[in-house]
Amino acid sequence: MSEMNRRWVLARRPAGQLKDSDFARADEPLRDLADGEVRVRVTHLSFDPTQRIWISQDSYLPAVAIGAVVRAGAIGQVVASKHPGFKPGQMVQGAFGWQDYVQSQGFTELGPITPLPAGVTPEQALGVMGLTSVTAWFGVHDILKPNAGETALVSGAAGATGSAAGQILKAAGARVIGIAGGPEKTRWVTEVAGFDACIDYKSEDVAQRIAALAPNGLDMIYENVGGPIFDAALAHLALKARVALCGAISGYDTGEVYGLKNYMNLVIQRAKIEGFLVLDYFPRVGEAVAGLGALVAAGKLKGEVDLQEGFDNIPATLRRLFEGRNFGKQLLKIADPPLPAA
Ligand SMILES: NC(=O)c1ccc[n+]([C@@H]2O[C@H](COP(=O)([O-])OP(=O)(O)OC[C@H]3O[C@@H](n4cnc5c(N)ncnc54)[C@H](OP(=O)(O)O)[C@@H]3O)[C@@H](O)[C@H]2O)c1
Structure with a gap:
C-alpha cells in the first residue's frame, strides 16, 4: 500500500x-x-x-x-x-x-x-531572515525612509514583522516606540529588541502614552494592527509624517472594518500613507536578505x-x-x- x-x-x-x-x-x-x-x-x-x-x-x-x-x-x-x-x-x-x-x-x-x-x-x-523581516525591511526603507533622530511608532511590536521593523528603524538611527500586549512582550521589546519604549495596549491608555512618549509627534508609523490603536497613533502625527500600512490584524478574525476617526490629521499634517505587499518586492528579496544578514551578524536584529x-x-x-x-x-x-x- x-x-x-x-x-x-x-x-x-x-x-x-x-x-x-x-x-x-x-x-x-x-x-x-x-x-x-x-x-x-x-x-x-x-x-x-x-x-x-x-x-x-x-x-x-x-x-x-x-x-x-x-x-x-x-x-x-x-x-x-x-x-x-x-x-x-x-x-x-x-x-x-x-x-x-x-x-x-x-x-x-x-x-x-x-x-x-x-x-x-x-x-x-x-x-528572522524570513518574509516577515523582508516585509519590514521594505516597509522601513522604501516607504518610511527614516532620517536619524526621527521618532517612529510600531504596532504589533513583539511580533515577527513589528519586532523586525522596529530594530531596522533603530539601526537607521530612529527613536522607536513599540505597542504590544502584556508585560512579558513589552519587556522583550525594550530589553531584547532594544526599542526605546513600549506601550502595553492591554493595560495602558495608548493615546495618552503616545502623547507622553512623543511630545513632538510621530514622524513615522509602521502599522500592523489597525483599529483603535492605529486611530490613536493618527492623532499624533508630526508634520510630513509617513505611515507604512503593513496590516491590520485586529480586524482579520472578527471581520470588523473599524471606522477611523482621526484620518483628517493626515491632511492637517501633510502626511503620507502607503499600503504595500511583500509579494511586490519578491524580485528584490536578495537586497533585503543582504541587509538583514548584516544586521543579524552585527547583533542588531533579534x-x-x-x-x-x-x-x-x-x-x-x-x-x-x-x-x-x-x-x-x-x-x-x-x-x-x-x-x-x-
Ligand atoms: N503587507 C505585507 O506584505 C505583510 C507581510 C507580512 C505581515 N504583514 C502584516 O503584519 C502584521 C503582523 O504579522 P506577523 O506575521 O508579524 O504576526 P505577529 O505580529 O508575529 O503575530 C500576530 C500578533 O498580532 C497581535 N494581535 C493579534 N490580534 C490583535 C488585536 N486584536 N489587537 C492588537 N494586536 C493584536 C498579537 O500580539 P499582542 O500579543 O502584542 O497583541 C499577535 O501576537 C499583520 O497585520 C500582517 O497582516 C503584512
Whole structure:
C-alpha cells in the first residue's frame, strides 16, 4: 500500500473567530512521482495572519478553495526527485501548504521552490531572515525612509514583522516606540529588541502614552494592527509624517472594518500613507536578505521563534496569532528532515 499524505483542507469559509470545524482532514495516498517532478517532505510550517484573509475571500491572491489544502509558506526536504534541479536531501522552501508532501515540477502557487542557503536553519529561514523581516525591511526603507533622530511608532511590536521593523528603524538611527500586549512582550521589546519604549495596549491608555512618549509627534508609523490603536497613533502625527500600512490584524478574525476617526490629521499634517505587499518586492528579496544578514551578524536584529509541534495542532496554531498567544514568529514542526542533508 502506498504511503499516505496527511492533509488539512478548508472545510468552509470561516465566519468570525476561527473554529476547528473550519478545517477538515482529507488524507490521500501519495501518487507515483512523474518525470520532471520533485517530492518534498514538509518539515516546518509558517503561520501568518494573511492566511486568515486567504481562507476567507479573494484578495491579492485567489481565496483558498473549499476542499483545497490550506495555503502556507513552509520548509521541507527533497526526498525523491525526477527533476534535474533537485536532489534528495536538499532543504527547500515554498508555499507547500498544510500537508506532509508536495509533488510538483518545481513550483508552488506562490512561485518556484528554492533551496535553503547552506547553514541556514528552517527557524532562521522562516523567522528572522524570513518574509516577515523582508516585509519590514521594505516597509522601513522604501516607504518610511527614516532620517536619524526621527521618532517612529510600531504596532504589533513583539511580533515577527513589528519586532523586525522596529530594530531596522533603530539601526537607521530612529527613536522607536513599540505597542504590544502584556508585560512579558513589552519587556522583550525594550530589553531584547532594544526599542526605546513600549506601550502595553492591554493595560495602558495608548493615546495618552503616545502623547507622553512623543511630545513632538510621530514622524513615522509602521502599522500592523489597525483599529483603535492605529486611530490613536493618527492623532499624533508630526508634520510630513509617513505611515507604512503593513496590516491590520485586529480586524482579520472578527471581520470588523473599524471606522477611523482621526484620518483628517493626515491632511492637517501633510502626511503620507502607503499600503504595500511583500509579494511586490519578491524580485528584490536578495537586497533585503543582504541587509538583514548584516544586521543579524552585527547583533542588531533579534527574533524569537515560537515553535509548536504536531500535525494535529495545525488549525489551533493558526488561532494563536489572533489570540496574541504567539511569542515571536509562529512556526510548527511537523517532521524532522527524514534524510541526511545533501
Ligand atoms: N503587507 C505585507 O506584505 C505583510 C507581510 C507580512 C505581515 N504583514 C502584516 O503584519 C502584521 C503582523 O504579522 P506577523 O506575521 O508579524 O504576526 P505577529 O505580529 O508575529 O503575530 C500576530 C500578533 O498580532 C497581535 N494581535 C493579534 N490580534 C490583535 C488585536 N486584536 N489587537 C492588537 N494586536 C493584536 C498579537 O500580539 P499582542 O500579543 O502584542 O497583541 C499577535 O501576537 C499583520 O497585520 C500582517 O497582516 C503584512
